[in-house]
Amino acid sequence: MSKAIVLYLHAHQPWRLRHYTIFDAAQSHNYFDTDNQDENANQRVLKKVAAKSYIPTNAKLKQLLDEYPEFKLNLSITGLLIEQLEKWAPEVLVSFQDLVATGRVEIATETYYHSLAFFYNRDEFERQVQQHSEKIQQLFGQTPKVIRNTELAYNNELAQWADQAGYKGILAEGWDPILGWRSPNFMYRPVGTNNIKLLLKNYRISDDIAFRFGNSEWEQWPLTTDKFTHWLNETHDADIFNLFMDYETFGEHQWEDKGIFDFLEHLPKQWLSRPGNTFMTFGEAIDSFEPKDEIDMPYTVTWADTERDLTAWNGNKMQQEALSAVYSISEQIMGSGDLKLIDDWRRLQTSDHFYYMCTKWFNDGDVHAYFSPYGSPYDAFINFMNVYHDLVWRSSKVGVYQ
Amino acid sequence: MLGWELPPNNSGGLGVACLQLSKALASAGADIEFVLPHYHEPKYDFMRVTSALRHGVRAIVSAKAYESFRYLLEDGSFFEVNMHDQQEAYAQMVGHLAESLEFDVIHAHDWLTFRAALLAREKKNRPLILHVHSIERDRAGGPDGNPFVREIEATSMLLADHVIAVSERTKQMIIEDYNIPADKIEVVHNSIDIADMEPLDEQNAYRYFADMKSDGWKVIANVGRLTIQKGLPHLIQATSEVVKRCPKTMLLFVGDGDQRDELLELAAEKGIGKNVVFAGFLRGKQWRDAYAIADLFVMPSVSEPFGLTPFEAAGYGTSSLISKQSGVAEVFKNCLKVDFWDTDEMANQIVSVLQNQGLRETLTDNAWQEYQSLGWGSAADRIMERYRMFHEKAMA
Numbered sequence: 001m002s003k004a005i006v007l008y009l010h011a012h013q014p015w016r017l018r019h020y021t022i023f024d025a026a027q028s029h030n031y032f033d034t035d036n037q038d039e040n041a042n043q044r045v046l047k048k049v050a051a052k053s054y055i056p057t058n059a060k061l062k063q064l065l066d067e068y069p070e071f072k073l074n075l076s077i078t079g080l081l082i083e084q085l086e087k088w089a090p091e092v093l094v095s096f097q098d099l100v101a102t103g104r105v106e107i108a109t110e111t112y113y114h115s116l117a118f119f120y121n122r123d124e125f126e127r128q129v130q131q132h133s134e135k136i137q138q139l140f141g142q143t144p145k146v147i148r149n150t151e152l153a154y155n156n157e158l159a160q161w162a163d164q165a166g167y168k169g170i171l172a173e174g175w176d177p178i179l180g181w182r183s184p185n186f187m188y189r190p191v192g193t194n195n196i197k198l199l200l201k202n203y204r205i206s207d208d209i210a211f212r213f214g215n216s217e218w219e220q221w222p223l224t225t226d227k228f229t230h231w232l233n234e235t236h237d238a239d240i241f242n243l244f245m246d247y248e249t250f251g252e253h254q255w256e257d258k259g260i261f262d263f264l265e266h267l268p269k270q271w272l273s274r275p276g277n278t279f280m281t282f283g284e285a286i287d288s289f290e291p292k293d294e295i296d297m298p299y300t301v302t303w304a305d306t307e308r309d310l311t312a313w314n315g316n317k318m319q320q321e322a323l324s325a326v327y328s329i330s331e332q333i334m335g336s337g338d339l340k341l342i343d344d345w346r347r348l349q350t351s352d353h354f355y356y357m358c359t360k361w362f363n364d365g366d367v368h369a370y371f372s373p374y375g376s377p378y379d380a381f382i383n384f385m386n387v388y389h390d391l392v393w394r395s396s397k398v399g400v401y402q
Numbered sequence: 403m404l405g406w407e408l409p410p411n412n413s414g415g416l417g418v419a420c421l422q423l424s425k426a427l428a429s430a431g432a433d434i435e436f437v438l439p440h441y442h443e444p445k446y447d448f449m450r451v452t453s454a455l456r457h458g459v460r461a462i463v464s465a466k467a468y469e470s471f472r473y474l475l476e477d478g479s480f481f482e483v484n485m486h487d488q489q490e491a492y493a494q495m496v497g498h499l500a501e502s503l504e505f506d507v508i509h510a511h512d513w514l515t516f517r518a519a520l521l522a523r524e525k526k527n528r529p530l531i532l533h534v535h536s537i538e539r540d541r542a543g544g545p546d547g548n549p550f551v552r553e554i555e556a557t558s559m560l561l562a563d564h565v566i567a568v569s570e571r572t573k574q575m576i577i578e579d580y581n582i583p584a585d586k587i588e589v590v591h592n593s594i595d596i597a598d599m600e601p602l603d604e605q606n607a608y609r610y611f612a613d614m615k616s617d618g619w620k621v622i623a624n625v626g627r628l629t630i631q632k633g634l635p636h637l638i639q640a641t642s643e644v645v646k647r648c649p650k651t652m653l654l655f656v657g658d659g660d661q662r663d664e665l666l667e668l669a670a671e672k673g674i675g676k677n678v679v680f681a682g683f684l685r686g687k688q689w690r691d692a693y694a695i696a697d698l699f700v701m702p703s704v705s706e707p708f709g710l711t712p713f714e715a716a717g718y719g720t721s722s723l724i725s726k727q728s729g730v731a732e733v734f735k736n737c738l739k740v741d742f743w744d745t746d747e748m749a750n751q752i753v754s755v756l757q758n759q760g761l762r763e764t765l766t767d768n769a770w771q772e773y774q775s776l777g778w779g780s781a782a783d784r785i786m787e788r789y790r791m792f793h794e795k796a797m798a
Contacts, residue, residue, distance in 0.1 A: 317759075317763045321761070376735070376739070382754040
């Protein structure tokens with residue numbers, strides 16, 4: 001019986017806010033870049049991640065696609081990353097197009113702004129998904145049939161919305177309390193839907209690569225493709241292995257000197273060496289396998305942290321205040337008709353801004369700190385709210401300023 | 403143990419730190435003879451307190467920026483002596499006492515006791531640990547300071563067996579100013595004995611502020627000596643910017659010091675005279691309630707070897723904005739931090755706290771959690787280990 005690896009890489013960079021004080025509000029409306037190139041965090045990070053991750057990984061993926069006709073994968077690229085690539089690394093965008101041109105790379109859609117709009121403003125969510133799909137169509141000539149929500153935040157309502165909207169597939173975390181005895185290695189159907197199929201991330205084997213790969217304290221370290229494919233081959237009760245992870249796993253979260261690119265290079269050869277093993281795009285998997293069962297997720301599940309909920313983004317009062325503030329001005333922003341203002345407002349909806357304000361593990365100083373451009377969650381909140389105040393000011397002065 | 407002050411006869415944080423550390427050391431098994439330069443009440447069940455100076459002196463306070471000392475007598479009168487004489491008198495008394503006392507280790511807190519400590523070691527040949535809560539550069543607010551004090555600090559630390567600094571920052575300054583080898587200096591951060599903190603009662607002493615707050619006013623507070631080291635002109639400058647954005651802002655100073663009048667004038671010059679209140683030096687309920695009434699506690703110190711006040715604020719339910727130039731900033735996570743000279747950023751952060759309830763509550767709640775885990779236990783364990791080590795070395 002054949003088994004398929006469904007490899008899915010999610011690529012994203014937010015528009016980080018520059019240092020913006022209350023004295024900038026109503027004075028300067030440039031939130032994201034500074035004139036000083038050295039201090040331009042977005043450009044600096046993008047160039048660094050491009051060099052460490054996007055460029056070498058795409059080169060490796062292209063080589064594997066050329067070498068192994070059965071090798072396939074899936075991608076999603078947020079609108080904000082696409083914008084930054086267009087601006088500072090257009091050659092990377094071309095290399096993504098080259099991958100898609102092989103016909104064996106499928107792109108999933110999501111909110112253009114990597115936002116949590118689904119939970120706060122449904123119309124806004126739909127507009128952002130629409131914007132992303134259009135951008136993907138325009139750049140890659142593909143109309144996405146599969147959708148993922150930011151941070152893999154998923155519940156029944158989202159699945160039902162996506163089913164109505166005509167998507168063939170949707171992604172979620174294969175979280176044990178929801179699955180119970182069921183395995184993430186099969187296709188499922190979300191409760192209350194007619195056609196859409198649900199692909200569940202196998203977080204154990206995904207996180208072996210994404211989180212534990214370079215950790216020499218881990219008892220399975222070092223992780224070789226031999227060992228990894230052996231685990232998969234020994235898992236008899238399975239149709240698909242959903243390996244979902246951040247694209248930046250390759251070269252940025254896991255460094256080249258730890259052997260992550262060698263792992264990627266050897267994975268197809270090792271996996272395909274056993275007859276019946278293959279790789280699939282989302283679309284192929286959806287067409288090949290019927291749902292085993294119905295999955296009910298009344299509460300929102302994400303792919304983050306041990307809680308797998310949204311509390312990394314809305315768990316404390318600062319985060320709640322910031323989220324409520326930014327969505328409370330939806331009408332006046334949209335009503336302004338000012339496209340620049342609307343775009344700036346949407347960039348503020350990016351989930352990363354709220355993640356930077358997370359205090360859950362601040363005392364332990366863990367991974368949250370690694371990804372934050374701020375010294376503390378409080379600094380993140382202060383900066384964000386100052387920009388928010390300026391947005392409010394601008395929306396009240398539409399047609400007056402500038 | 404040689405110290406300069408203990409509560410309630412203390413002018414600042416040194417006395418509090420000495421008392422709480424001694425208590426923790428005692429429960430870790432230390433037998434402490436605490437030698438003060440003046441008569442002291444109350445008595446403690448965990449250590450003996452010995453007076454090394456004439457009977458009837460209630461307290462000794464710095465009268466003129468540490469150039470002279472004022473002896474406050476039991477009958478309310480006072481006299482002043484210059485620093486040299488003061489040093490000498492305490493050192494001679496301690497040297498004399500050392501001959502009759504039995505002890506294994508000498509542990510001395512800050513420069514005022516260092517010469518006495520050296521003399522005691524000379525008499526009994528016991529290991530000497532110097533505990534540095536501040537150095538002259540901190541107190542002088544700059545590199546100059548009093549050369550006499552600098553010389554005492556330099557010589558004593560060079561001669562001591564071991565030096566304990568209350569922060570990484572203090573350790574670096576000791577290395578820079580006195581060329582003491584880094585491996586001789588150990589950082590043991592100060593802490594706070596939360597069981598020692600008096601609880602708040604129902605009604606806050608600041609009725610006026612309570613009323614103003616119900617009318618939408620916000621209160622920023624600073625608690626500490628009004629002296630150059632504390633960076634208070636920066637806070638006034640920042641507050642003048644804050645008031646432009648948030649006119650209903652009051653700044654409350656609790657404490658006294660040589661800079662009081664200068665701060666008054668500066669506030670008036672900046673046009674925020676009516677927004678600034680000087681409550682004077684306070685203890686007890688009025689002192690506690692200042693923390694409690696504030697929406698934000700600000701410690702803008704130019705140089706703060708440690709700085710306990712943000713912990714106290716956390717204990718009384720108030721969030722803090724502290725200067726990065728403080729030792730406490732090395733350990734206290736759930737607070738805002740700013741360079742003391744960056745008054746624009748200071749104003750920016752103050753405005754955010756005053757305007758955002760969510761930020762205030764998250765800061766306060768998390769600081770409270772962090773506060774709950776504070777204590778002197780681990781500091782005492784480390785110091786006990788040093789006592790044992792140097793004692794064994796001396797016996798060998």
